[in-house]
Structure formats: C-alpha cells, structure tokens
Amino acid sequence: MKRRVWQLFGPVAIAAGLTLALFLAPLSFKRMSPAAVRSASVAMSPTVLAGARAKNQALAQGAVPFFGSSELSRLDPFHPSALATRYHRNYRPFLIGAPGTQSLTQFINAQTMLPKLRHKKAVFIVSMQWFTRRGVMRPAFDYFYSPLETVTWVLGAKNTVADRYAARRLLCMQAVKKDQTVKSALLQVAAGQKISRPLRLLLEARLQILHNEDGLFSHFTVNPHERELAKSVRQLPATATNDQLDALAAKVGAAHTRNNSFGIDDHFFSSRLGEGRLAKMRGKQRGFDYRFGPEYSDFQLLLTAFARYDVDVQFVIPPINAKWAAYTGLSEAKLHQAVEKLRVQLQGQGFNRVLDLSRDGSRPYFMQDTIHIGWRGWVRVDRTVAPFLAAPRRPVSYHLNPQFYTKSWRDAVVSGN
Amino acid sequence: MSPLSPYADPKYFLILLVALIPVIVGLWHGHRLRYWESGVALVFIAWMFAGPHKWHEGVALIAYVIFQLALVEGYAHYRKAHNQTPTFVLAVLASIAPLAVVKLTPVFSVQPSLLGFLGISYLTFKSVQVIMELRDGALKAVPPVAFLRFLLFLPTISSGPIDRFRRFQKDYDAVPTQDAYLEMLGRALKSVMLGFGYKFVLGYLFGTVMLPQVTQAAMAARGTWALTWPLIGYMYTYSMYLFFDFAGYSLFAVGMSLVMGIDTPVNFNKPFAAGNIKEFWNRWHMTLSFWFRDFIFMRVTFFIMKHKLIKNRIRVSQVAYLINFLIMGFWHGVTWYYIVYGLFHAGAIIINDYWLRYKKKHRATMPHNQWTQALAVVITFNVVCFSFLIFSGFLGQVF
Numbered sequence A: 001m002k003r004r005v006w007q008l009f010g011p012v013a014i015a016a017g018l019t020l021a022l023f024l025a026p027l028s029f030k031r032m033s034p035a036a037v038r039s040a041s042v043a044m045s046p047t048v049l050a051g052a053r054a055k056n057q058a059l060a061q062g063a064v065p066f067f068g069s070s071e072l073s074r075l076d077p078f079h080p081s082a083l084a085t086r087y088h089r090n091y092r093p094f095l096i097g098a099p100g101t102q103s104l105t106q107f108i109n110a111q112t113m114l115p116k117l118r119h120k121k122a123v124f125i126v127s128m129q130w131f132t133r134r135g136v137m138r139p140a141f142d143y144f145y146s147p148l149e150t151v152t153w154v155l156g157a158k159n160t161v162a163d164r165y166a167a168r169r170l171l172c173m174q175a176v177k178k179d180q181t182v183k184s185a186l187l188q189v190a191a192g193q194k195i196s197r198p199l200r201l202l203l204e205a206r207l208q209i210l211h212n213e214d215g216l217f218s219h220f221t222v223n224p225h226e227r228e229l230a231k232s233v234r235q236l237p238a239t240a241t242n243d244q245l246d247a248l249a250a251k252v253g254a255a256h257t258r259n260n261s262f263g264i265d266d267h268f269f270s271s272r273l274g275e276g277r278l279a280k281m282r283g284k285q286r287g288f289d290y291r292f293g294p295e296y297s298d299f300q301l302l303l304t305a306f307a308r309y310d311v312d313v314q315f316v317i318p319p320i321n322a323k324w325a326a327y328t329g330l331s332e333a334k335l336h337q338a339v340e341k342l343r344v345q346l347q348g349q350g351f352n353r354v355l356d357l358s359r360d361g362s363r364p365y366f367m368q369d370t371i372h373i374g375w376r377g378w379v380r381v382d383r384t385v386a387p388f389l390a391a392p393r394r395p396v397s398y399h400l401n402p403q404f405y406t407k408s409w410r411d412a413v414v415s416g417n
Numbered sequence B: 001m002s003p004l005s006p007y008a009d010p011k012y013f014l015i016l017l018v019a020l021i022p023v024i025v026g027l028w029h030g031h032r033l034r035y036w037e038s039g040v041a042l043v044f045i046a047w048m049f050a051g052p053h054k055w056h057e058g059v060a061l062i063a064y065v066i067f068q069l070a071l072v073e074g075y076a077h078y079r080k081a082h083n084q085t086p087t088f089v090l091a092v093l094a095s096i097a098p099l100a101v102v103k104l105t106p107v108f109s110v111q112p113s114l115l116g117f118l119g120i121s122y123l124t125f126k127s128v129q130v131i132m133e134l135r136d137g138a139l140k141a142v143p144p145v146a147f148l149r150f151l152l153f154l155p156t157i158s159s160g161p162i163d164r165f166r167r168f169q170k171d172y173d174a175v176p177t178q179d180a181y182l183e184m185l186g187r188a189l190k191s192v193m194l195g196f197g198y199k200f201v202l203g204y205l206f207g208t209v210m211l212p213q214v215t216q217a218a219m220a221a222r223g224t225w226a227l228t229w230p231l232i233g234y235m236y237t238y239s240m241y242l243f244f245d246f247a248g249y250s251l252f253a254v255g256m257s258l259v260m261g262i263d264t265p266v267n268f269n270k271p272f273a274a275g276n277i278k279e280f281w282n283r284w285h286m287t288l289s290f291w292f293r294d295f296i297f298m299r300v301t302f303f304i305m306k307h308k309l310i311k312n313r314i315r316v317s318q319v320a321y322l323i324n325f326l327i328m329g330f331w332h333g334v335t336w337y338y339i340v341y342g343l344f345h346a347g348a349i350i351i352n353d354y355w356l357r358y359k360k361k362h363r364a365t366m367p368h369n370q371w372t373q374a375l376a377v378v379i380t381f382n383v384v385c386f387s388f389l390i391f392s393g394f395l396g397q398v399f
Helices: A002-024 A034-041 A046-050 A053-060 A080-086 A103-109 A138-143 A147-156 A161-170 A180-190 A197-217 A224-234 A242-256 A266-273 A295-308 A322-328 A332-347 A375-390 B010-028 B034-048 B055-081 B085-108 B120-136 B144-151 B165-173 B178-220 B229-259 B277-281 B286-306 B313-332 B336-361 B370-392 B394-398
Strands: A064-067 A093-096 A121-125 A312-317 A354-356
Touching: A002 A197, A002 B178, A034 A053, A034 A093, A046 A053, A046 A103, A053 A093, A080 A093, A080 A224, A080 A375, A103 A138, A103 A147, A103 A161, A103 A295, A121 A375, A147 A161, A147 A180, A147 A197, A161 A180, A161 A295, A180 A197, A242 A375, A295 A332, A312 A332, A312 A375, A332 A354, A354 A375, B010 B034, B010 B178, B010 B229, B034 B055, B055 B085, B055 B120, B055 B144, B085 B120, B085 B313, B120 B144, B120 B165, B120 B286, B144 B165, B178 B229, B178 B394, B229 B370, B229 B394, B277 B336, B277 B370, B286 B313, B313 B336, B336 B370, B336 B394, B370 B394
Parallel strands: A064 A093, A064 A121, A121 A312, A312 A354
Antiparallel strands: none
C-alpha cells in the first residue's frame, strides 16, 4: 500500500519541492545583451517598468533614467533618445514612464533602482496633468503595480513621516489591497510599528520568489518603439548645433501640422479630434484645476528618495499648448499657480535644476499635440539636459521639509503671477 | 471578506484540500464524515457569496433551494398516490420558472434578475431531473437531506458536471474500500493536474494572451461581410479557449469529487477527435448533452410517437433535434447568437443523419479508410469551430 501511495503522489511531491526550491533559491541571472537593454530602454511597457531586471542592468551599464509619462512615447527625431543615439552622447536615456504613470507609481517602481542611482544623475519630466484633485488614477496605478518593487520598499520602510504617508497612500490602491501579505505589512508601517517577524520572513521569501520570477520570465523582444526610434534617428543630420536642430525641428513640425490651426500633429488631430470631436472639447476644461490634491505629497516621496540616495535630478515642467488651453477654457492663472506651488516645493528644498517651460505653450512647433512636448520643445529640453549630463557630477545639498506631507500643503494656494 | 470563486486560481485548491483533510482521512479508514463534509460545503458556499457585491446572490440561492426542496418533496408526496400529467407538467414548469425568469430578464431590463446566482442552471438541471424520475417511478422517495446534499454538492455547484440523483446517492452511501479510494485519489490527482494544464496554461494562453490580439486584428479588418483571415483566427482561438477553459474546470470538479469519494461523470472525452456532429455531442459537455438527450430529446420523440403527431420516423427525430437544440440555445441565453447556435447544431445533426443514411445505402461503393476518417474529423472540427464563432456573439460586433 505504501508503495502505491508513493507511486501516485511521490512525483507530485518531488515536483512541488523542486519548484519551490527553484523559486526560493538565490539565483543569479546572466547579463542581458546590449541589444536587449537597448530595446528595454525605449519599451515603456509594464514588464519593463514594473520589473527590476531591465532597469537595473541598464543603469549598471551607465544608462540615465528619464522619468516621465505619456510625452516619453512621442519619439520624434528630437526626442532625447533619438538625439543621444544620433550624436553619440555620453549617456543613453532609459525611458521610465508611460501614459498613466504618476508620482506614486514612479516612486514605488524606482525602489530596486534607487541604490544604483546613488550619487548619479537623472532627468524627471513632471506633468501638471498629474496634479488633479484625486491624484494618481487608480486603474493606471493597478496596471503598473509591481509586487516586487512594493515588497522591496515595505521591507526597508522605517517609522518616518514619509514612509507612514506612503503606506497610507498605497493602502488606498485596489491592487495593493488585494495582496493580503503586503496589505498587513503596510498596515503595520502606516501605524508606525515594526513589521512582525513572521510577516517579515514571509515577505522575504516572497521577494526571493518575485526576483526569480522576474529573472526567469521577463523577456524583452523587439518592440515597435525601437523601429520608430530608428526611423527618427535616420532623419537627423550627421552633425548639428542646437540652433540648427531648432530650425530643423520647426521645419519638421510645420510639415506635420497642416490640417488644424492648433499646431497639433495631423495624425493626432484626425484620429483623436476629428469627426466633430473637437467641437465637443470647447470650454470642456474650464473646471480643471491642478493646484490641490495628494499628488503634491506623492511627489514629495520621490524628492525624499532622491535626497536619500543623493541623486542630482534635472526637472522639466512642460507647457500646455496655449491655443488648445484657450479653446478648452483651461485657466492659465490657476495653471501658473500650480506650477508656482510645485516650484516652491522643489526649490524650497534645494532641487534647483528646474527647467520651467510652462509659459512656452504658444511657441510654434514646441508642442506635438495638446499637452505633449515635441519637435522644438524637445530641442529646448536638450539645450539644458545635454550639458547637464555631459558635465561632471557636482555635489548637491537638499534639505527636506516634512510639511509637504501635510494636508495644509496639499490644500495650500501659492500665488503666482 | 471577498468572495472565493470556485477553481478561479490554484489557491482555491489548497484551501479546499486543507478543509477536506478530515474527510480524506475518514474515507481512507472507511468512514464518511457526513457532518464535517456538509459543514465544509456550507462554509465554502457562503464564502462564494461573501462581500458587498455578492451577498444578494447568496440570499437568492437560499430562497431558490427552499423553493425547490418544497417543490420536489411536494411532488414526491403527491406521486405516492396520484399520477396526473397536468400536475407533473406544472411541477416541471414551476421548477424551471426561476431559471426562466433569470434568463429572460436581460431581454427586458439592463439590471440582472434578483433571483439569479452563480450556478442556478446546474441546480435546475438536477432538480428537474429528480421530478422527472419521480414521475417515471424510477425514484420512489427523495429524503430532504439527501436531496439538499445532491443539489448543493460543493465540487460541482457552480458549473457541473451534472450528476444524476440515484448515481450520486449510491456513491455517497457506499464508502469505497481503501484500494478503491486510493485508485480514486490517483484519478483525482490526474484530473486536477490535467485541469491545471488545460485551464491555467492553455486556457490562459488562448483566452488571455491570444484572444485580445486576434479580437483587435479582427475588429481592425472589419467592414466586409466576408470571413476575413483575422476573423478565422478569432474562430479557432476562441474555440480552443472555450474548450480548455471549460474542460479544465470540469476536470477540477471531477477531481475534487473523487477526493470526496464521489465518482462524478466526466464532461469531455476528446471532443475534437469526433468524426461527426452526433459523435461530437457524445464527447462535448457530455453530462449536459446526455441530460438533454434523456429529458428533452427522448421525451419529445416519445410524445410525438405516442400521439402519432408525425408518422415518418425520420421526421420525428428531426423535429426532436430541432426542439432539443432550440431549448439548449435558449438555455444558454436569450440572444440571437445562442439561438442561432442551437439551430445551427440541429441543422448540422439533421444533415449528418441524411449523410449517414446515404452512406449506409451505398456502403459497397463508399470508400472507408483512415483518410476518409481523417477528413471526417477535419470537417467536423471546422463545423464545430464555426458554431462556436456564432456562439461567441463576436459576429454581431464585427458585422
């Protein structure tokens, strides 16, 4: 009888044991090929953004993270990735962001990467559209949710204002709430307690499994962005000064914005605003207000992390297409107050590299469409970013202020002009 | 507390198996732990409907079960002394009524019926079957507790396979010997592992990975009334998804039944290896098609013959097929594509019958070898896949 029981269940028991051992073993994975890293650096897919392997290998090979959101996928010839490739710059941008990535997503998904960014540089494009009353869009957060990064963060969380705030914010998210172990740990962090020992052990085992899954199962194949980028690179001359690029950008921009008076890319206009959809947008954004909300404190989490790891960050605040803003009724005054509030938060804590383009929304061919920077806008960004990345790293001094985690800051009005 | 859907992810098996450990140990030693088993079933059923969005389904289930119990016991009591046809018809109609309301509600309202809950169809099949067998005299009495146990048998509660009361009761009363139980556990393991491969690997591959891609491609290529290549791709992908998802689910239900010492009948037997449509229905969703055969097709045939409504025997079976599959279509849901799906299969099976008769007549000249056999399988497979394309309702979106 024993023999028969063993014959039936032995193989399953062994298979289960082996699987568990494989996932719990501290595996190490071979380096990704340069081609795979190149592909991942423009993929902007959830696999790359929520995974750890591609981001960290790229950083180890000297790539510079460009944090942002939807504008990163506007891969026209003047996009940072195109310029860096064509002119053999001393840096390779690694694009971290996609439509829907906001401060909280960026903060969590940077966790495994931050130690590798220590004493290095980064570029951060922050969109005012993130700063809505509700803050991060819940479905987008869930879409980019990374258990690996979240567990990494929670295991290192301390009893600080920042970490308690982050835990509370994460607990609002559906993807996190569904994860019972992470949820329990977050509740303890939010309450200022240490994570209990059994829970910590469970999370550590989980982290090992997640690391192995990430190494074993994340594949990086050729993505459409790579082809798009290659096409853009081919359109650039072999050598060009920033002024020459600006002139070329104006020419390319003019050729792409013929079917509308907003200076919006033809394809974007016909596919998103054509067939009467434009008229429906008139006055539609009169109520938009980017001055308040949780995003300001979520953004502070990123600043806290950059300060902790001594990262020198160049921030970029892109504009909104002025004709578009006028048509939709978006309040310029409120927008400028929001930008001012963000600048106070940045510069008040020593983050002095802020390229504020928010008043450049009416410059021709600066925006590729409604809210996304393009052509001449990218060239303007390059004029600041290229020298920043070319120069040797200089010391930074940040002095963090916990008041940015308070409700009174989130509700505060900073008068702009 | 969030609801625990049966077999939705591998965790369910772990939780259920842990809860069933005493049952397994008991059966191993020749005892059935009746109270523990019922307790586990009740807890897991309650868990299925836990939380703010599902509790009303749980209430609907309780009301439904009380109603069916009263109906079946009432009819069983009545049947001891009487056997009037109108009473029987009334009992069957009453038994079907809640399901009919649930299925018809979407035609009139965007809100789903309050009577509905996960698994109502399969409970109705079981209940109707008991009433029919009481009418036939095959069943003399239905003890209330036994009826509830049969109706609410946990492994099959949400989507079958559809067992028969007498078969189930025999298994339940006879505790298997240790040898037999070990053999059952072996089959349980095989079913569950194969089910994992079907549902979580192949079903996932076809349903979650591939289906959205072919859907998008087919939507992009729409605008003609022809079968475009992407639409054909959709047809095969959807068919594979339908099979692996449901067959995997059925294997889980069979496996977990075996763990509890109940030999629930299998639902699929290599359906795509069928050489004709009739054979297909003997291999696809078998407990459903046998239920329809026994309680619709046979009864319709018998009714027509008894009342001499149609003389020609071929016509009799053709009409019976049409009614049988039409009802199956309506059962799937009151939409054009389920009904067309039913009619399509009735048509296919009628044409198939013509062909079989033709073949029989010309047996001497008709080639029959492995090539014709293979051709038959290929044709049947494609006809079936096309019927699933109708079933998917996707044609309504594409055209």
